[in-house]
Amino acid sequence: MTSALGSAPTGRDDRRTRTTPTRAHRFRWARAAGTGWLYVLPALVMYAVFVLRPLVLTLQYSLYDWNGIGVARWVGLDNYLTVFTDSDLLKIIGNAIVLIVFFSFIPVALGLLVASMVRRITTGAFGTVVRTILFLPQVIPLVAAGIAWSWLLSSNGLVNQALRAVGLGGVARAWLGDFDTALPAVGVIGAWVLLGLCTILLVTGMSKIDPALYEAARLDGAGPVREFLAVTLPSLRQEIGVCLTVTIIAALASFDIVYISTSGGPGLQTTVPGLEIYRLAFSQRQVGLASALAVVLMLLVLACVLPIQRLSRGEKP
Amino acid sequence: MAELLTKFPRRRTVLLASLLAVGMTATACSAPGEDRSSTQKPDAAVKTELGTDPITLDMYAETGFPLAKALADEFSKQHSNVKFNIREDQFTVIVENAPRVMASDNSPDIIRLPTMVDLVKDDLLKNLDPYFTAYGWDKFPASQLMQLRVGENTRGTGSLYGMGLGYSVTGVFYNKKLASQIGMTQPPATVAEFEELLAKAKTGGVQPIMQFNKNTAGINFPHQALQNQFGDPTQVADWIFQKPGATFDTPAALKATQTIQKWAQAGYFTKDANALDYAGMVGEFQKGNGLFMFNGDWESANLDKSMPGNVGFFLFPTESPGGKHVAMSAPNTFGVSAKAKNPDAAAYFLNWVHTNAKAREISVTVGGSSPGGPSDLPVPSAAPNTVLAETLKASQQLGAENGAVDFTANATGGIFAAAITPEMQKLIAGQQTPEGYVKAVQAEYQKELSR
Numbered sequence: 028m029t030s031a032l033g034s035a036p037t038g039r040d041d042r043r044t045r046t047t048p049t050r051a052h053r054f055r056w057a058r059a060a061g062t063g064w065l066y067v068l069p070a071l072v073m074y075a076v077f078v079l080r081p082l083v084l085t086l087q088y089s090l091y092d093w094n095g096i097g098v099a100r101w102v103g104l105d106n107y108l109t110v111f112t113d114s115d116l117l118k119i120i121g122n123a124i125v126l127i128v129f130f131s132f133i134p135v136a137l138g139l140l141v142a143s144m145v146r147r148i149t150t151g152a153f154g155t156v157v158r159t160i161l162f163l164p165q166v167i168p169l170v171a172a173g174i175a176w177s178w179l180l181s182s183n184g185l186v187n188q189a190l191r192a193v194g195l196g197g198v199a200r201a202w203l204g205d206f207d208t209a210l211p212a213v214g215v216i217g218a219w220v221l222l223g224l225c226t227i228l229l230v231t232g233m234s235k236i237d238p239a240l241y242e243a244a245r246l247d248g249a250g251p252v253r254e255f256l257a258v259t260l261p262s263l264r265q266e267i268g269v270c271l272t273v274t275i276i277a278a279l280a281s282f283d284i285v286y287i288s289t290s291g292g293p294g295l296q297t298t299v300p301g302l303e304i305y306r307l308a309f310s311q312r313q314v315g316l317a318s319a320l321a322v323v324l325m326l327l328v329l330a331c332v333l334p335i336q337r338l339s340r341g342e343k344p
Numbered sequence: 345m346a347e348l349l350t351k352f353p354r355r356r357t358v359l360l361a362s363l364l365a366v367g368m369t370a371t372a373c374s375a376p377g378e379d380r381s382s383t384q385k386p387d388a389a390v391k392t393e394l395g396t397d398p399i400t401l402d403m404y405a406e407t408g409f410p411l412a413k414a415l416a417d418e419f420s421k422q423h424s425n426v427k428f429n430i431r432e433d434q435f436t437v438i439v440e441n442a443p444r445v446m447a448s449d450n451s452p453d454i455i456r457l458p459t460m461v462d463l464v465k466d467d468l469l470k471n472l473d474p475y476f477t478a479y480g481w482d483k484f485p486a487s488q489l490m491q492l493r494v495g496e497n498t499r500g501t502g503s504l505y506g507m508g509l510g511y512s513v514t515g516v517f518y519n520k521k522l523a524s525q526i527g528m529t530q531p532p533a534t535v536a537e538f539e540e541l542l543a544k545a546k547t548g549g550v551q552p553i554m555q556f557n558k559n560t561a562g563i564n565f566p567h568q569a570l571q572n573q574f575g576d577p578t579q580v581a582d583w584i585f586q587k588p589g590a591t592f593d594t595p596a597a598l599k600a601t602q603t604i605q606k607w608a609q610a611g612y613f614t615k616d617a618n619a620l621d622y623a624g625m626v627g628e629f630q631k632g633n634g635l636f637m638f639n640g641d642w643e644s645a646n647l648d649k650s651m652p653g654n655v656g657f658f659l660f661p662t663e664s665p666g667g668k669h670v671a672m673s674a675p676n677t678f679g680v681s682a683k684a685k686n687p688d689a690a691a692y693f694l695n696w697v698h699t700n701a702k703a704r705e706i707s708v709t710v711g712g713s714s715p716g717g718p719s720d721l722p723v724p725s726a727a728p729n730t731v732l733a734e735t736l737k738a739s740q741q742l743g744a745e746n747g748a749v750d751f752t753a754n755a756t757g758g759i760f761a762a763a764i765t766p767e768m769q770k771l772i773a774g775q776q777t778p779e780g781y782v783k784a785v786q787a788e789y790q791k792e793l794s795r
Contacts, residue, residue: 088376092795096443096466099375182616204558204619206773290559293618293769294776309440311758312462313795314376 089318095308099315106319115295116303116320120327122210123279123299127331129214130221130278135270137218138225139263143255145226146233158230161223169220173287176216177203180288203289209296216284221277225270232266233259268339275331279324300324390474391688392695399689400427402452404445407432409642411509411676411711412456415697418706426689439757443468451683453690459757460505460679461586464494470680472504475691483718484698485743491674491750499750500585507694508675510713513739513748514565514640515659515671517647517731522550522635523656531658535573538661542612545635553607554634556625557617560753560760561768563604565638565672568752569660570600572670577749584755586793592752592786601771601778608772618769640672641735644712648730657734659742669741673748676713708732714739756792763788 089106093099110116145157164172179185180202187199202212240258249257260267282301285291291298291306300320308317405412416428431452433441438456445451446468463469476482481489481504488511495502518528526548532538545552556562572580575596583590607613614620620628629637630650638660647655659669680690697703698717705724707715712732714723723740726732742748753760763785770776776784 084376091375093376094443094462094466095377096447096468097377099377101375177619181619182614201616201619204616206770206775289619292558292766293773294766298766306761310436310761311792312443 085318085321087318088314089322091315093314094312095314096312102315106316107323109316110319110323118295119298119300119303120323122295122297123281123324123327125210126214126217126278126281126299127275129211130217130281131271131274133214133218134221134225134274135267137222138229138270139260139267141222141226142229142233143259145230158227161226163223164220165223165227167220169283170287172216172220173284176219176284177288180212203297204293206293206296209289209293213285213288213297216288217278217281220284221274225274228266228270229263232263236262264339268335271335271339272332275335276328279328279331300327390478390691392475392478392692394423394426394689394692396425398425398427399686400429401454401686401689401693402450402684403428403430404438404442404452404455405430405432406435406438406456408434409676409711411707411713412678414706414710415509415703416693418702419693419696422700422702426693446681446683449683451681453681453684453686454678454693455681457506457677457679459754460492460494460677461497461499462757463679464505465497468682469505470682470684470687472507472680472691475695476504479691479695481695481698483720484716485719487743487746487748488675488716492677498586498588500581500587506675506677506679507698508716509678509697510676510707510711511673511716511739512640512642512676512713513659513671513673513735513742514569514638515657515735515738516569517629517637517639517643518656518658519629519632519635519651520654520656522632526550526635531656532661534661534665535570535663541635542607543610546611551614551634552612553614553636553638554625554629555613555617555638556620556622557613557769557772558619558621558624559765560622561765562620562622562625562638563613563617563768563772564751564753564760564764566607566660567600567604567768568672568749569638570603571597571752572672572749573660573663573667574599577670577747580752581749583789584750584752586755592789593782597782597785598778601781604768605771605778609774613772617772641712641732641739642676644730644732644735645710648732653729655731657731657738659738659747668747669745670747670749671738671742672751673739673742674750674754675716676711708736714743756789758792759785759789762792 088099090101090103091099092102092105141161145154145161167175181187182199182201182204186202187196190196190199200208202208236258240262241254244254244258280301281299282305285297285299285302286305289297291302301324304317304321304324307313307320401416403412403416413430416430420426420428435456442455442457443463443466446455446463447466451468457463457469460469489504489507490500492504492506492508493500493502494505516531518531522545526541526544528541528544532541542552553566555566568580575594579590579594579596583592614628614634625637626639626643626646628634630647632651632654641657644657659671662669678694680687680694684690697707698715699721701724704715704717704721707713708724708726709732712735714736723736726736753764767776767781767784771778771781
């Protein structure tokens with residue numbers, strides 16, 4: 028969002044215009060500002076048409092009972108009331124929150140571990156290979172990842188074959204079709220997809236840390252763990268903030284992986300808001316309720332992400 | 345990157361807010377949607393001549409079912425002035441797109457239809473009554489077109505809004521090799537006999553039923569097959585057609601649900617049924633990994649190819665010996681869009697599909713389904729010793745016994761996705777009781793009807 032507006036002239040220019048007395052000056056500034064607006068106009072128009080307009084329309088639709096075609100009926104906040112009182116919809120929102128653990132916390136924690144291990148081999152050909160392999164899941168389309176994983180996790184898939192091979196046939200099951208394991212199984216797919224992204228971001232962040240800090244820590248007698256806690260972790264605050272932001276959004280707004288691997292089943296065990304919004308709007312034709320759920324989802328994302336932004340924004344030590 | 349995400353100066357927030365406000369006022373003045381009711385003139389004159397002017401018919405058909413394309417090609421061969429422009433999508437995609445596509449300016453002439461009531465309510469479908477009269481479709485058996493009639497918020501009576509490109513029948517496919525292995529010499533005559541075979545298969549180490557239950561509840565096939573037998577099938581039909589007062593909470597539905605639960609507990613379905621999708625089910629059945637599969641005649645041609653001579657078909661047996669067979673049977677519904685540019689040519693095509701000898705043959709050989717049409721026209725025959733011949737025979741038998749009912753999944757637009765599928769998944773995993781199942785399905789039904 029910021030990138031589209033980022034190049035727009037800020038109010039500071041206007042203030043400066045006011046403090047410069049001559050007319051010629053003022054004219055030049057005004058013209059410069061006008062040219063600036065002209066430059067961003069195409070982006071701004073796209074942004075307005077494809078981001079702002081749908082956003083506003085979603086807000087508007089959420090106040091109506093509408094099937095997408097016929098006449099809409101004004102219902103005020105009824106759709107929101109449904110979102111917050113319907114036990115199925117609450118369960119669906121709960122599923123998304125559970126997914127945060129898998130999509131966000133696990134990749135970031137594992138990413139930190141992996142990044143500190145591969146930090147020393149980031150240069151040279153081997154480093155490139157390691158980075159490529161780690162980043163690969165991010166390049167694969169989510170749909171392909173979903174299909175591949177549903178084969179792996181099927182009752183005769185590789186995961187169960189491996190379990191049977193080591194004598195653990197008793198725990199083998201259709202992981203994505205079982206009520207107890209479906210949501211964690213979907214979570215594992217998400218963790219796999221996002222681990223690479225987190226690791227790469229964290230490795231890049233680590234490469235920017237001043238080696239003198241590590242030297243100083245070592246001189247003070249710090250071991251690897253102490254080094255990690257006292258130097259690495261605080262220096263990576265911003266990168267961790269970005270990782271958490273991106274992955275939490277991926278968890279709350281997940282759709283592709285769930286749609287492909289389980290379609291939200293069994294029961295409502297893996298149904299997430301993104302999937303439910305799509306179903307409500309396009310298969311059940313309740314555009315109003317779908318929009319209300321979408322607005323709630325947006326607020327939920329903001330509620331999770333803004334505090335992280337605030338925390339990670341603090342000055343670098 | 346971190347800075348990009350974190351820096352969001354207040355001034356820009358103000359700018360964004362004002363842009364939002366402008367957008368708000370620009371769009372929020374009027375309620376969304378438009379009143380499209382009564383834009384059709386039902387008494388408009390219709391032409392039953394195709395003429396010689398070049399015509400391009402836009403058709404919106406279902407991917408994976410080559411019948412529509414085969415019929416269109418043959419039609420163009422016979423009528424050189426008519427060309428087809430065919431767009432294909434998966435059925436679920438058509439279900440989701442149909443209303444918007446039909447409301448657009450590029451509405452297709454002929455479209456594969458999901459449930460019709462909503463489309464009629466929104467005035468997106470052409471009323472075919474004038475064509476019914478003009479072409480004399482009253483010579484078709486009335487039951488054939490019953491499911492395609494929509495009245496005041498109900499289906500089954502009222503005006504005609506669609507025709508079938510083939511009329512499908514469902515039942516049970518069986519693997520002949522596995523059947524003889526467990527000592528099944530002929531199709532079961534009663535539900536009890538069918539259950540005996542299931543038990544025999546289980547003890548004999550053969551997977552009794554290969555049925556999908558992921559994405560959409562395939563176990564609703566056996567469920568409705570049982571429900572049709574355990575009570576009066578007109579009760580089921582009334583519920584599907586949304587007749588006032590009809591309910592799913594009946595002793596028949598409950599008994600059917602209890603039976604499904606019993607079968608699930610006995611291991612008659614695969615353990616991974618909730619993770620098995622339609623394509624997976626057909627694949628496993630073809631590999632010989634299941635004795636029975638509940639499915640429809642649209643798979644006949646495919647099964648004849650993949651397991652020639654090794655697959656049989658029977659209509660689901662009756663509860664008592666000699667009872668009336670009942671089966672889910674539905675037209676592969678195609679309708680004419682209210683905004684169609686060539687409605688007369690579209691109706692001509694639909695009539696031709698039912699009456700032209702070559703078209704009827706294509707319906708059987710390519711579509712695997714009965715071509716429907718006037719009862720005095722002969723039904724083309726399929727190659728002997730094929731399962732296609734068996735499903736075709738079953739279709740005729742069902743017609744003679746007047747035992748066709750629609751699918752419960754078609755009762756309302758959302759009933760399958762919102763209630764039947766998740767609740768059935770819960771039921772077979774032991775997370776839902778039979779009583780809870782019928783109540784949950786009925787509750788969703790009422791919720792949708794009250795909207």
